[in-house]
Amino acid sequence: MTIQSVRWDKDSVLILDQQKLPHEVTFERATTIEQVWEAITYLKVRGAPAIGIAAAFGLALWAQAKQSNQLDLFLSEFIAQRDYLASSRPTAINLFWAIDRMTQKVSGSGSVEEAKDIALTEALAIQKEDAETCRKIGEYGLSLFKDQDTIMTICNAGAIATAKYGTALAPFYLAKDQGLTLHAYACETRPVLQGSRLTAWELQQLGVNVTLITDSMAAHTLKTKKIDAIIVGADRIAANGDTANKIGTYGLALLAKSHQIPFYVAAPFSTIDLNTLHGDDIPIEERPPEEITHLNGQAIAPSGINVFNPAFDVTPHSLISGIITEYGIITEEFSTNLTALLDKSKEGIQV
Numbered sequence: 001m002t003i004q005s006v007r008w009d010k011d012s013v014l015i016l017d018q019q020k021l022p023h024e025v026t027f028e029r030a031t032t033i034e035q036v037w038e039a040i041t042y043l044k045v046r047g048a049p050a051i052g053i054a055a056a057f058g059l060a061l062w063a064q065a066k067q068s069n070q071l072d073l074f075l076s077e078f079i080a081q082r083d084y085l086a087s088s089r090p091t092a093i094n095l096f097w098a099i100d101r102m103t104q105k106v107s108g109s110g111s112v113e114e115a116k117d118i119a120l121t122e123a124l125a126i127q128k129e130d131a132e133t134c135r136k137i138g139e140y141g142l143s144l145f146k147d148q149d150t151i152m153t154i155c156n157a158g159a160i161a162t163a164k165y166g167t168a169l170a171p172f173y174l175a176k177d178q179g180l181t182l183h184a185y186a187c188e189t190r191p192v193l194q195g196s197r198l199t200a201w202e203l204q205q206l207g208v209n210v211t212l213i214t215d216s217m218a219a220h221t222l223k224t225k226k227i228d229a230i231i232v233g234a235d236r237i238a239a240n241g242d243t244a245n246k247i248g249t250y251g252l253a254l255l256a257k258s259h260q261i262p263f264y265v266a267a268p269f270s271t272i273d274l275n276t277l278h279g280d281d282i283p284i285e286e287r288p289p290e291e292i293t294h295l296n297g298q299a300i301a302p303s304g305i306n307v308f309n310p311a312f313d314v315t316p317h318s319l320i321s322g323i324i325t326e327y328g329i330i331t332e333e334f335s336t337n338l339t340a341l342l343d344k345s346k347e348g349i350q351v
């Protein structure tokens with residue numbers, strides 16, 4: 001399966017509406033930056049790398065449509081559009097990484113025409129690099145597993161959350177290529193159900209033997225089934241290795257420790273935020289109460305009930321067996337080794 005959830009098409013951006021999966025595979029055409037902002041905020045496009053790619057295309061869209069000869073004005077408005085997209089979701093650092101990279105590149109332009117070209121070229125480059133990055137994460141990830149292993153995951157860190165292959169799901173794609181078999185347990189991922197709607201669908205399309213469980217079944221499943229490892233994606237990794245990912249991830253990491261099962265985080269370097277020293281400093285998005293109180297528009301809780309709906313949690317680095325990146329796997333001394341990776345990352349990935 002090689003579905004591309006975000007792509008540039010005829011001066012517009014095609015976005016797979018992930019809210020409609022698995023019932024409908026529908027692409028929405030965004031022609032304005034406002035439509036891209038909405039697609040990110042309302043989770044039509046979700047998953048840290050895919051959010052970054054969509055935002056980069058959003059800025060490219062705005063740049064293409066802008067009628068102006070005044071470079072200074074164009075560049076100051078570009079920064080305002082960057083700030084606008086930055087308000088779409090707070091936790092995934094890939095969003096900020098992508099729009100800051102776009103802003104930096106465009107600011108070196110000599111004319112508005114050149115700035116427009118650079119904006120589109122850079123957005124396409126971000127997407128292309130992410131595909132190669134995820135392939136490398138898949139290779140490193142697969143090296144940790146053996147044929148017939150069974151791996152548990154939560155949320156969706158698959159191809160549709162990235163340019164290709166995914167992060168946590170990338171080893172499943174690489175295993176297929178290499179004729180190896182990996183089995184999966186997908187946690188449902190209340191309340192937005194990325195596990196059941198997206199991961200179960202994506203792995204089924206790929207031909208992986210995937211078993212769906214609700215989040216509350218994870219402990220019992222780890223105790224009673226042969227689960228060889230847990231692998232998850234990430235939205236932001238602090239300098240000390242503490243990792244923000246979908247709500248429920250921290251609980252899984254605690255369970256992995258008490259069942260002596262390795263717990264891996266798979267993420268590109270664009271998810272690592274060395275400016276945030278500790279996981280407690282990562283901003284955690286809180287989403288509308290209706291995600292919990294309603295199911296398909298139907299109330300499943302008493303009206304007026306107090307709701308706490310954090311979309312992410314932070315797993316302390318002490319619970320993480322390894323962080324799998326495109327530059328290799330870190331298993332200890334996360335602070336030192338993440339900084340060392342920064343130097344390696346500056347050499348870049350050959351695409």
Ligand code: MRU
Binds near residue numbers: 092
């Ligand atoms: O709210 P979402 O669906 O955007 O949350 C996504 C996750 O938590 C993913 O695990 C993470 O972004 C990594 S996607 C490769």
